[in-house]
Amino acid sequence: MIELKKETERVILVGVCLPGQEDIDASLEELSELAKTAGAVTVGKVVQSRDQVHPGTYVGKGKIDEIKSLLWELDATGIICDDELSPAQMKNLQDELDAKVMDRTLVILDIFAARASTSEGKIQVELAQLKYRQTRLAGFGTAMSRLGGGIGTRGPGEKKLEMDRRLIKKRIALLNRELKSVKQHREVTREKRAKSRIPVAAIVGYTNAGKSTLLNALTGADILAEDKLFATLDPTTRSLKLPSSQEILLTDTVGFIRKLPHHLIDAFKSTLEEAKYADMILHVVDASNPQADEQMFTVYETLQGLKVQDKPIITVFNKQDRLEGIPVIRDFKADYTVSISAKTKAGLGDLLETIEALLRQQKVYIEEVYPYSEAGKIQLIRKYGELLEENYTEEGIQVTAYVPADIYPQIVVNR
Ligand SMILES: Nc1nc2c(ncn2[C@@H]2O[C@H](COP(=O)(O)OP(=O)(O)OP(=O)(O)O)[C@@H](O)[C@H]2O)c(=O)[nH]1
Numbered sequence: 001m002i003e004l005k006k007e008t009e010r011v012i013l014v015g016v017c018l019p020g021q022e023d024i025d026a027s028l029e030e031l032s033e034l035a036k037t038a039g040a041v042t043v044g045k046v047v048q049s050r051d052q053v054h055p056g057t058y059v060g061k062g063k064i065d066e067i068k069s070l071l072w073e074l075d076a077t078g079i080i081c082d083d084e085l086s087p088a089q090m091k092n093l094q095d096e097l098d099a100k101v102m103d104r105t106l107v108i109l110d111i112f113a114a115r116a117s118t119s120e121g122k123i124q125v126e127l128a129q130l131k132y133r134q135t136r137l138a139g140f141g142t143a144m145s146r147l148g149g150g151i152g153t154r155g156p157g158e159k160k161l162e163m164d165r166r167l168i169k170k171r172i173a174l175l176n177r178e179l180k181s182v183k184q185h186r187e188v189t190r191e192k193r194a195k196s197r198i199p200v201a202a203i204v205g206y207t208n209a210g211k212s213t214l215l216n217a218l219t220g221a222d223i224l225a226e227d228k229l230f231a232t233l234d235p236t237t238r239s240l241k242l243p244s245s246q247e248i249l250l251t252d253t254v255g256f257i258r259k260l261p262h263h264l265i266d267a268f269k270s271t272l273e274e275a276k277y278a279d280m281i282l283h284v285v286d287a288s289n290p291q292a293d294e295q296m297f298t299v300y301e302t303l304q305g306l307k308v309q310d311k312p313i314i315t316v317f318n319k320q321d322r323l324e325g326i327p328v329i330r331d332f333k334a335d336y337t338v339s340i341s342a343k344t345k346a347g348l349g350d351l352l353e354t355i356e357a358l359l360r361q362q363k364v365y366i367e368e369v370y371p372y373s374e375a376g377k378i379q380l381i382r383k384y385g386e387l388l389e390e391n392y393t394e395e396g397i398q399v400t401a402y403v404p405a406d407i408y409p410q411i412v413v414n415r
């Protein structure tokens with residue numbers, strides 16, 4: 001696709017530091033990465049410490065004046081606020097600054113819009129964008145057209161940017177119906193998988209943690225892995241043979257981020273929910289990131305919000321090659337932890353062993369002698385379980401194996 005070179009947006013990032021908040025710098029650093037991914041250049045940062053966000057203008061009057069002169073000094077085209085602005089805050093700031101006003105949500109939506117490739121992804125993004133725009137169009141029709149080009153104007157819904165509220169409502173209803181039918185399709189696929197009894201592991205984690213790189217390294221898939229936020233939007237599933245020859249399905253998922261816009265969570269629920277139907281979760285952490293602890297916390301929160309609970313989690317501390325010396329395992333409680341480098345493939349063997357150990361926990365250990373007339377049951381074990389030993393004797397076939405609990409009734413010896 002040929003894209004005309006547009007004038008680069010030069011933005012000033014604006015954040016509010018609430019009492020007790022220590023990671024405002026990291027949050028703005030991440031916002032700057034988001035802006036870069038969306039094609040803008042960060043030329044300045046402004047932080048105001050406040051007890052609460054200013055309800056009318058996000059920051060206070062003094063800061064607004066400061067931003068005004070900065071916009072002029074730095075020849076900036078607009079600002080991006082680190083939190084989602086209310087429609088009123090956005091309008092007021094726009095009036096005060098007479099510049100393009102954006103927020104974190106708008107930037108994330110823009111990135112998603114540029115990345116969505118499947119029909120499901122496109123519907124989801126457009127839905128989220130329309131919901132975001134719906135309230136912001138109300139009462140100040142010119143606000144959206146003031147965005148001009150660039151961030152906030154991309155996406156499947158691009159041409160409908162100037163749509164009035166009534167049409168937006170209609171379009172939202174239509175998209176919701178479309179989404180429903182896509183969802184049903186996804187559910188059918190999921191059911192098929194469940195029937196095949198092949199265990200599913202969902203790879204989840206903060207954006208840019210290395211989820212796609214890991215899936216590629218394990219299965220030889222060629223999913224785009226990039227040093228960009230939200231490289232992956234659509235879940236991809238690949239199968240993997242474990243050393244015991246048991247098969248498992250691995251699903252790569254969309255990354256999480258702090259302050260993930262709720263419009264997106266709603267719209268992407270069925271995609272995000274891949275984790276809900278998995279047998280286990282591989283939580284990939286970028287151990288080389290100074291914010292790793294906070295990122296893990298965000299992932300836990302998001303999983304909880306999606307009601308993904310009580311699943312065995314393997315925490316995978318990735319990017320060990322970037323760390324010097326001994327592998328880092330952070331201090332927290334988890335069922336299983338592994339240190340790897342998806343890039344150099346170090347530790348992948350450990351990871352596979354851990355996955356097997358976990359699967360084994362969900363299995364029943366058996367020591368049996370099968371009469372030759374029941375040899376078919378051993379085929380079942382081989383297919384769904386893990387056959388450890390098989391000896392042909394006079395009494396029958398001696399077998400030791402791990403068998404999935406749900407298969408167990410089918411392989412009991414008739415006596
Ligand atoms: N040094 C190092 N870099 C890694 C490792 N694993 C992944 N990366 C890099 O980290 C960046 C992000 O990797 P991805 O696999 O795209 O991350 P992701 O979690 O799929 O990210 P999103 O899809 O954007 O949420 C890429 O530039 C990878 O090359 C690793 O073990 N070591």
Ligand SMILES: [Mg+2]
Nearest residue numbers: 211212231232
């Ligand atoms: Mg990815």
